[in-house]
Amino acid sequence: MSQTAAHFDREAAEYPTHIGTDYIQARKWALVDAHAPGTGRVADIGAATGRHALALAARPLDIVAIDPSQQMLAQLCRLADTRDQDGTILPCAAALPALPMTGATFDLIYCFSTLLLLSPQDQEAALAEMAGLLRPGGSLIVDIAGSRSLAIRYWHRHYRRRGLSGVFGHSAPRTREMLEQNGLKIISIEAHGVLSQFLLAPGLQRFPGLIRRVRGSETRPGWDAVISCRLPALAERWYVVARRPETV
Numbered sequence: 001m002s003q004t005a006a007h008f009d010r011e012a013a014e015y016p017t018h019i020g021t022d023y024i025q026a027r028k029w030a031l032v033d034a035h036a037p038g039t040g041r042v043a044d045i046g047a048a049t050g051r052h053a054l055a056l057a058a059r060p061l062d063i064v065a066i067d068p069s070q071q072m073l074a075q076l077c078r079l080a081d082t083r084d085q086d087g088t089i090l091p092c093a094a095a096l097p098a099l100p101m102t103g104a105t106f107d108l109i110y111c112f113s114t115l116l117l118l119s120p121q122d123q124e125a126a127l128a129e130m131a132g133l134l135r136p137g138g139s140l141i142v143d144i145a146g147s148r149s150l151a152i153r154y155w156h157r158h159y160r161r162r163g164l165s166g167v168f169g170h171s172a173p174r175t176r177e178m179l180e181q182n183g184l185k186i187i188s189i190e191a192h193g194v195l196s197q198f199l200l201a202p203g204l205q206r207f208p209g210l211i212r213r214v215r216g217s218e219t220r221p222g223w224d225a226v227i228s229c230r231l232p233a234l235a236e237r238w239y240v241v242a243r244r245p246e247t248v
């Protein structure tokens with residue numbers, strides 16, 4: 001874990017805080033926005049510099065931002081300070097699958113672009129841990145990487161070259177199973193990245209018009225959304241919303 005924290009410490013100064021300039025990125029915030037409670041406790045796990053937590057902090061919520069990178073959390077606190085949100089987000093230096101909190105007290109937990117950095121076994125343990133922290137009626141939003149995608153090979157090599165263990169995915173049926181076996185009800189699963197992963201091919205980044213058409217804009221789906229909807233099993237990521245049922 002110290003390798004991972006050291007890697008993200010180095011990225012902290014430049015890590016983006018904008019919630020997304022394309023549809024694939026903006027959907028993460030749209031899901032958080034749609035499922036955030038009016039009041040209550042929220043955990044942003046793998047919070048980085050607060051891309052989503054800072055936007056959410058405008059609401060009367062108790063937000064815990066969890067990340068093993070001290071530099072990411074320090075930057076998040078600086079940004080909160082400049083926005084007069086000092087003290088609205090509680091930073092917590094910790095890592096899945098061993099968080100320092102207990103008890104089913106969270107109304108919403110979300111974790112984006114983070115689980116894939118854990119081994120498949122640790123992802124399962126992390127999902128169990130997050131599910132156990134949800135109060136009845138609470139929601140969990142995560143993205144799971146598709147083990148059959150092309151992009152996962154690219155990102156695996158990318159992170160291994162930087163001294164991390166790589167990135168890891170699952171199949172669509174296993175994704176569903178991992179959540180349901182922890183007593184959660186799946187509310188929605190949306191597929192992304194079937195087409196956009198081809199933009200990782202060398203040279204294609206030189207065509208911003210193509211990138212925009214494939215990835216869409218903040219508010220308009222691109223070609224990727226259309227294709228991913230038709231071929232969800234080949235997704236680069238599934239964005240999953242699941243809920244702990246209310247006790248009867």
Ligand SMILES: C[S@@+](CC[C@H](N)C(=O)[O-])C[C@H]1O[C@@H](n2cnc3c(N)ncnc32)[C@H](O)[C@@H]1O
Nearest residue numbers: 008046048051067068069072095096112113114
């Ligand atoms: C790729 S960034 C994603 C940031 C943000 N969630 C987003 O969607 O933009 C991954 C973040 O997860 C953090 N991270 C890495 N391993 C983690 C773990 N085991 N538990 C919690 N956070 C972790 C990293 O330090 C980094 O800040």
